[in-house]
Amino acid sequence: MQPSGWVRWVSKSKKHASAMEHKGRSAGGKVLRSRSKTATLDESILNKIKEHQKELVKQKQEEGLKRFAGEDAGAQDTSENVFKKYESYRRESQLPTKVDDLRIMVDHRAQSVILPINQFAVPFHVKTLKNVSTSFEGDYTYLRINFVTPGQLSGKKEDVPFDDPDATFIRNISYRSTDARHFHELSNEITEMRRIALKREAEQKEMADVVEQDQLILNKQRPLTLPEVFPRPALEGKRVPGHLTIHQNGVRFMSPMRQDQKIDIPFSNVKHLFYQSCDKELIVLIHFHLKAPVMVGKRKTRDIQFYREASDVQFDETGNRKRRYRTGDEDEIELEQEERRRRHMLNKEFKHFAQRIADASEGRVQVDIPYRDLGFNGVPSRASVLLQPTTDCLVHLTDPPFLVITLSEIEIVHLERVQYGLSSFDMVFVFSDFSRTPLHVSSVPSSSLDDVKQWLDSVDVCVTEGAVNLNWGAIMKTINEDPHAFFQEGGWGFLQADASDVSDESESEQESEFDSDLDDGDQESTEYSESGSEFGESEESGSEPYEDSEEGEDWDELERKAARDDQKRRRERGEGSGSEDEDVKPKKKSKGGFGKL
Template identity: 80%
Template sequence: MASVESKTVRAASDQRIKSEVPAAGKMLRSRARSAGLDESVAAKIKEHQRELVKQKQKEGLKRFADGDSGKKGTGESAFKKFESYRRESQLPSRVDEQRIIVDQRAQSIVLPIYGYAVPFHINTVKNVSKSDEGDYTYLRINFVSPGQLSGKKEDVPFDDPEATFIRNISYRSKDARHFDELYNDISEMRRLVTKREAERREMADVVEQDELILNKSRPLTLPEVFPRPALEGKRLPGNLTIHQNGLRFMSPLRQDQKIDIPFNNIKHLFYQSSDHELIVIIHLHLKSPVLVGKRKTRDIQFYREASDVQFDETGNRKRRYRAGDEDEIELEQEERRRRHQLNKEFKHFAYRIADASEGRLQVDIPYRDLGFTGVPSRASALLQPTTDCLIHLTDPPFVVITLSEVEIVHLERVQYGLSSFDMVFVFSDFSRAPMHISSVPSSSLDDVKQWLDSVDVCVTEGAVNLNWGAIMKTINDDPYGFFEDGGWEFLQADGSDASDASESESASEFGSDLDDGDQESTEYSESGSDFGASEESEEDSEEEEISEGEDWDELEAKAAKADQKKRLERGGGSGSEDEEPRPKKSKGFSRR
């Protein structure tokens, strides 16, 4: 019995020693294998990216060979002319009074200049100011004119080089109350005109859609869905129906409000299930923005909540006959069935929309497994790749980036030791501002690079944030010269140098750790006999790093062997004078 126990103890100790010592070696070998695989994949990605950058350079040279700047809808700036009155008879009747008149109907002000009533359109007025000096009140009117040195932009050209422009004009009067009224009227008119002009520019890209052709028979309907953005008034559910050339959403309670979306204005059709989400979504990304209520939007989605509010049945009779968690399990199963049915209903309706579009639309479903978190606007969001896009549809503001419109993706702040990096999407239309996604976890770096490389998108990386406003201005000024000088190779060069430096630095640090671990026991055994050679040896021995895999008993045995070997070299003496003191126990170790 004792022999069996001793064999068992010996086997257990041998197994403990084997499990302690070779574990590091196995771990390092597995790390080396994975590092080798990562290096091979990284080399393939780097080679593929070089080819993509060269291809982009050739496409850019071919695209801008005719001198096209790449800006859409921009022409030479010209000095605008405004007309207040076509005939003198249209002037206000009070012009004979030689007073300043504010004409709201003509959006003009009439100023007396040398006895003449001179009208100025409100768009020619830059600003107006009022000041009091003694008994007089001064009213100063500044006009828009070219050649102003203090302006933000110097884009107002001279219509006629020999023309004379009035920069400002001042009036004074003792009637302070009248000047206060004039100042308020001119300022209010200027504010309204500026607001109207901003709204006009905002709605410039809103196009008039085709009229919806309704089905004479009963159309396919998805009932009780909510739109985003919501219509005016209270949030009410409605029905989404499929017609001959588009979709219509209308609430049975508010039939005066509706949303019509023709198929020819839909760019992408997305379906997102309620798995890991609170809502199930059918999302439409449009080619041209439309007005929903009073809001201009390019993304419209219809959703339904996947779970309802549940109430505890503590006071119900069901609780008397049931013990444990049967009711909670039943509620979970019921919610699971409801989610499954809801996903099936929305997915089926999304494919019916694609079928009704006669091949113009395809249902795009996000891949949640490939998703990563980032900050596209203000809050962190889960960004999920699809076949053609990178999207975030759960919460507004929505993110839909079409990969075919992306020129290059640059990864910023890619440094060893940082926990996150930034992504910059540069579009093929250089007039569009680049899209920034910040604070992407560094753990997603390899997955992001592999995904972008798999969809043939140029991806580069760098250690710092770049001034993309200045970069895009340089490209727009001379796009052909930009691609002729190498194009996007400057990003690839910076990224490769930074990555090579970080890799070499990390590799050297990792290699030095391995060398120290392999050579530590050898150096310790060879120099173990020198511990008592001097008075400073005891202090040095406490400061030396000792391997964590050896306890004090093993170190003491090695020291004894080293002492015996030294005595044999000196002649085998066993006296106390030749015997060197053994090293004191370190405070950081204790006998097991």
């Protein structure tokens, strides 16, 4: 027999449990209401973004029509392919004296190959040669020289245009000799000369946009200096820190090892100036993004950075006098506090120096700081990095290769592979200068989709999305052929139309799947009711009787309905009614109240 106090405690605990249950339900109701309110707020924000994006696309189309309107509204790329002519020798007297032997000769000085044709020495420039090959047939060795000629459809390169449609071109020429070693040496020599010529041409093409910078005017007085900083890209030789100084019209980095190793950056060539703190980073840096690329050592670069490491390697010295009376935690706390103070001083020093650079430029350069809270991960080149928005750009400055995208130069941003169930999507930045190749940033997490769209919309950048990756090479080629016609036919509206169609299709697919799930559920429920006898036989009730809900039907009524359904199916199959009384007669209930059908 239990004491009365125990009974009072049990009744009190039951009351407390019921009160907590009621409180939980009411709290749950509040949570649901707050979630619905948040969903409504998110929906209103999405609607505002959609309306704003429609206005931006319309504005871009109007700007495109005005931009490419006029007499020269056709192709933006006015450079046409022309048949280039190369001259080996201007006069016959410039030919080598050994040509009288009428042998195949290679003249590296004139970058030409002299071939004997019909008792004449005919020079061919190396740029007119396509390739050289040798083959063997019996006792003879064949040397075949193929030339670059118009009308060749093979290869991915654009076809060489005709200078004169009535002209006749030689595709190839072959020579035969019994001296296999001589022909093999000639083939290697011609191939090597052609490789050097192609390399030289590629270097000239790469250096075409390198401009001559303004001469740096040095300060006569002692200039402001930021000591012990490392440059990126690094200079040749040993990696040692140098000094960055501010002068009248720019900044200069000087290596302490060699006076001829220096980097001059005039303010006239600076497009963006960034300062990035060492909070949650290993380095603190000042970054210059240039308008035109410059040569740093033997490298062409548009981004120059000066940084300092935020933390040094710490050594735990044990065995000293302090260590005898301490457990070690105090030393670790002191090290952490010292590192925080060091990071704070570094941030203060670099930020102050960046601001002094902006002041010395007299308004031509402003300091821009990345916002880490708005950053998102992506793969712009090789690895996944943190992309951080700034006031005017989207940047990654921590590790090379650096990424700096100016927002004012973006025409539109298209989000690819935006589908339900995918863990990531891609971003394509199309620039206002259609001759530039669009920039792809892949593998952006889908969790950042709403934040990315909201940020791009806040800086007035057109954003569209689609479910598949597009062939941007073909798209930009079509736009460059006739940009005015592109904007007349709707411009970038086709991206929005595709996105809306894809979203409608996805919604309809989801609705159809949902409907099919409902149908399957109904079918399963009917099968469940028909197989209720098995359920009733397998289930065993407890000592307490089964309490049915007020809305449910009695088991006897369910048995009669099941019997009538069975009788109806047999009648449809033509089996007759059978013993109706036996079918309709309900069976006995089990001990727990579950009927057997």
